Amino acid sequence: MIRPAEVAFAERFFARYGSIAVFISRLLPVIRTFIAFPAGLARTPMLKFQVYTFLGS
Numbered sequence: 001m002i003r004p005a006e007v008a009f010a011e012r013f014f015a016r017y018g019s020i021a022v023f024i025s026r027l028l029p030v031i032r033t034f035i036a037f038p039a040g041l042a043r044t045p046m047l048k049f050q051v052y053t054f055l056g057s
Helices: 004-027 036-041 046-056
Strands: none
Touching: 004 036, 004 046
């Protein structure tokens, strides 16, 4: 259900804005539920994801 173009977009987006996107997304009630999926697709480093999730929570 996910097109290759969408995966490529997610990878480019998280390469550029990954850390701040995770942090801000954890502050938003509905978005915080779904941010882990695109971050995982873009292979965001686990430690960086966990730190920004902790700070955003």
